Amino acid sequence: xxNEDTRISRGIKGFANDVKKINAYLNAPSPLPSLVSNGxxxxxxxxxxxxxxxxxxxxxxxxxxxxxxxVTRTTNVKDQMMLIIKKTRAYEQKIRMCDRIAVCKDxxxxxxxxxxxxxxxSLALTTHTAAPVPGTKTVVITLKKMGHLFHLLLITxxxxxxxxxxxxxxxxxxxxxxxxxxxxxxxxxxxxxxGDVSRGLATITHTDANLGxxxxxxxxxxxxxxxxxLPSDPVGFIVV
Numbered sequence: 001x002x003n004e005d006t007r008i009s010r011g012i013k014g015f016a017n018d019v020k021k022i023n024a025y026l027n028a029p030s031p032l033p034s035l036v037s038n039g040x041x042x043x044x045x046x047x048x049x050x051x052x053x054x055x056x057x058x059x060x061x062x063x064x065x066x067x068x069x070x071v072t073r074t075t076n077v078k079d080q081m082m083l084i085i086k087k088t089r090a091y092e093q094k095i096r097m098c099d100r101i102a103v104c105k106d107x108x109x110x111x112x113x114x115x116x117x118x119x120x121x122s123l124a125l126t127t128h129t130a131a132p133v134p135g136t137k138t139v140v141i142t143l144k145k146m147g148h149l150f151h152l153l154l155i156t157x158x159x160x161x162x163x164x165x166x167x168x169x170x171x172x173x174x175x176x177x178x179x180x181x182x183x184x185x186x187x188x189x190x191x192x193x194x195g196d197v198s199r200g201l202a203t204i205t206h207t208d209a210n211l212g213x214x215x216x217x218x219x220x221x222x223x224x225x226x227x228x229x230l231p232s233d234p235v236g237f238i239v240v
Contacts, residue, residue: 007098007116007226008089012078015085016063023056025114034106042101042111055088096193099173103220103228105189118225137166137229139219141174143237149206151237155197155219158232163200169221172197173228176204178213178239185216185234210239 008022009015026039026049034041039049062081065072092098101107102117112118138158145152153174157166165172175191194204197219206215216236221229 008092010085010089012063012066012081012085015081015088016059019052019056019059019088021114023053026052031108038111041106042104043106044097044100048095048097051091052088055084055091059084098226099222100193102226118227137169137221139172139221139232141217141219141232141235143235144201146237146240148240149208149210151204151206151215151217151239153197153202153204153217154200155202155232156200166221168223169229170224171222172219173222174202174204174217174219175231177216178210179216179236181212181214181238183214185236188218188231191216191218191231191234206239213239215239 009018026037026044028038030036030038030041037049040046059081062077062084065074065077066081067073098115098117101111101115104111139155140158142154142156143151144154154163155172155174156163157169160166173196174194176194177186177190177192179186195202202219204215204217214236215238216234218231218234220231
């Protein structure tokens with residue numbers, strides 16, 4: 001796979017393999033000593049695993065119809081299949097499943113291979129056009145504006161003027177974790193993906209349950225191969 005857009009195939013035959021394999025893998029038991037499924041171990045929520053299964057079960061009866069070219073393959077069948085592919089890919093991009101697995105502390109090389117994540121796998125050797133590795137690239141987070149249940153963050157490259165991303169950086173991802181107002185920054189694995197930076201800015205919204213808590217933020221750069229750079233220093237601001 002050349003880039004993150006092809007982690008879930010856009011083609012019918014490739015998608016048929018991806019949706020079936022991923023559904024089975026998310027629900028399969030994790031290797032011992034873990035006592036949960038692969039999906040839960042990797043931080044995928046139960047409702048997200050269920051939704052993936054619904055995509056698969058919607059797809060499953062259509063694929064045999066498609067493979068019978070002489071009798072049951074019709075334009076309507078193909079259109080239904082392409083719609084499922086579109087919905088599934090959009091959902092994966094919405095919940096950032098592959099990105100979350102890429103930074104999961106419990107992820108293994110096998111996980112990366114199943115989800116076509118190149119970091120730490122032999123898949124990285126098959127990339128034809130090499131994107132610069134993130135290396136030590138990192139960013140700095142500052143608070144630009146605070147309002148009721150939101151923080152507007154300014155996120156810029158360390159040691160670089162302006163809001164432009166550094167060379168080789170495709171996007172910058174923001175992660176958040178919550179603590180009591182007087183607590184110090186939590187461990188890295190407590191942070192959850194929250195959104196991307198647009199032109200140096202990221203608006204992070206909170207819920208009523210977070211009022212009075214401290215929202216801690218880190219950010220990481222990512223190149224076109226899906227490889228992540230170092231996390232920024234955490235910064236925390238009270239939710240008002």
